[in-house]
Amino acid sequence: MTDEITNDDGAGLDGSDREVELSRAIGDRPPSRAVVRAVSSLKNTPVLELEPLYEVVDPEHLDAVWRSSASGGVGRCAVSFEYGGCVVSVFRDEVRVRRIGDGPE
Amino acid sequence: MDVDPRTEEQSRLLTESENLAVLAVLDEADGDCTVRDLAEGLLDREVAVVETEEYQRRLEETVVTLHHQKLPRLADAGLLEYDPETHRVAVQGGAVQWRRPAVPEGVAEYLETVGGGEDETGTAADGEGLGTVQGRDAVVQYGRELVDEADSEVFCIYVSTELLRDECIERVRRAIERDVSVHIGSQNQTVRRLVRERLSGVTVWEPQTDWLNTSSFPRLGRLVFTDRSKVMLAVLDESATDDGDPQETAIVGEGVTHPLVVLVRDLLGPRLDHLDYQSDEFTSQLPS
Numbered sequence: 001m002t003d004e005i006t007n008d009d010g011a012g013l014d015g016s017d018r019e020v021e022l023s024r025a026i027g028d029r030p031p032s033r034a035v036v037r038a039v040s041s042l043k044n045t046p047v048l049e050l051e052p053l054y055e056v057v058d059p060e061h062l063d064a065v066w067r068s069s070a071s072g073g074v075g076r077c078a079v080s081f082e083y084g085g086c087v088v089s090v091f092r093d094e095v096r097v098r099r100i101g102d103g104p105e
Numbered sequence: 106m107d108v109d110p111r112t113e114e115q116s117r118l119l120t121e122s123e124n125l126a127v128l129a130v131l132d133e134a135d136g137d138c139t140v141r142d143l144a145e146g147l148l149d150r151e152v153a154v155v156e157t158e159e160y161q162r163r164l165e166e167t168v169v170t171l172h173h174q175k176l177p178r179l180a181d182a183g184l185l186e187y188d189p190e191t192h193r194v195a196v197q198g199g200a201v202q203w204r205r206p207a208v209p210e211g212v213a214e215y216l217e218t219v220g221g222g223e224d225e226t227g228t229a230a231d232g233e234g235l236g237t238v239q240g241r242d243a244v245v246q247y248g249r250e251l252v253d254e255a256d257s258e259v260f261c262i263y264v265s266t267e268l269l270r271d272e273c274i275e276r277v278r279r280a281i282e283r284d285v286s287v288h289i290g291s292q293n294q295t296v297r298r299l300v301r302e303r304l305s306g307v308t309v310w311e312p313q314t315d316w317l318n319t320s321s322f323p324r325l326g327r328l329v330f331t332d333r334s335k336v337m338l339a340v341l342d343e344s345a346t347d348d349g350d351p352q353e354t355a356i357v358g359e360g361v362t363h364p365l366v367v368l369v370r371d372l373l374g375p376r377l378d379h380l381d382y383q384s385d386e387f388t389s390q391l392p393s
Contacts, residue, residue: 033166036173047169048140052189054177 032059
């Protein structure tokens with residue numbers, strides 16, 4: 001799996017060695033999958049332990065919106081929502097996730 | 106006719122073979138299993154043989170998709186129950202309702218009445234009396250008789266246009282004039298178009314591939330199912346020919362409790378109620 005995980009230097013770390021934000025390239029897979037994996041990475045929680053993404057947004061719809069904007073030349077599309085205690089932003093090429101607040105995982 | 110939106114969602118989900126596969130695997134597990142079991146069961150259905158590493162990767166992807174997407178969606182529609190914390194999947198309400206939906210009031214009595222006149226002696230009750238009909242002419246004749254005798258309802262499935270001859274159209278027309286409700290299904294678009302063009306008052310539907318599709322011989326050529334109690338299932342053996350036509354053999358059964366009748370009613374089950382949603386216009390409007 002060839003993911004690029006880039007962390008914001010310095011500004012992203014909250015001092016307790018826990019990452020606050022990370023980005024992940026979408027690549028070939030559907031963005032819904034990238035979202036789930038990104039949140040899982042950031043929170044250091046197995047993918048199956050996260051609540052189903054469906055509870056927040058229907059992955060099929062998310063993927064469809066992303067697909068139609070990627071090919072339709074509409075310009076930038078960004079979808080943002082809260083999931084798993086993170087703010088998730090889906091851009092054309094990458095997914096960005098950031099912890100909300102400073103609370104426990 | 107008002108349709109419960111939940112039922113509408115159910116029938117939409119049931120048009121997707123992946124969802125049907127999930128329900129089938131769950132059923133094989135006696136209606137209770139974990140996400141992982143389900144994923145393994147789904148992968149087992151795929152014919153391709155893959156190396157362990159690839160298998161593990163696919164398994165993991167399947168598990169993720171089930172947990173985050175497919176299972177919650179099916180659970181929302183009431184087709185199964187899923188607990189995301191324990192990862193247990195269970196059949197909705199403990200009954201396999203997707204195959205045998207709760208029979209609405211009045212229909213159960215109707216089914217009894219319709220089947221009541223049939224000969225339900227030893228042949229039907231003990232599972233024997235599975236008649237066979239050999240040869241194309243005999244099969245065509247039997248099918249015609251079924252349509253002519255139908256009192257209230259005719260279901261047909263045809264594989265190709267050759268099987269749908271002029272005389273069939275005429276007979277169906279006469280049945281419609283007798284106020285018989287007629288439903289003709291075919292995976293072949295030309296068949297569906299022809300039926301629509303030449304017959305009005307017929308519901309046309311597209312059967313899904315999960316139980317009709319077989320690439321090996323013999324394959325289903327035609328199915329005629331009348332009054333929910335009489336059925337003829339004809340198979341084609343294209344490798345053997347009868348004067349140039351593929352050899353046809355049919356199995357037939359009569360009686361509401363006849364195993365073949367029960368089987369066909371089961372297979373058509375959800376579709377008996379939701380045929381309108383299988384029409385071309387509808388499916389072409391669904392987002393891809």
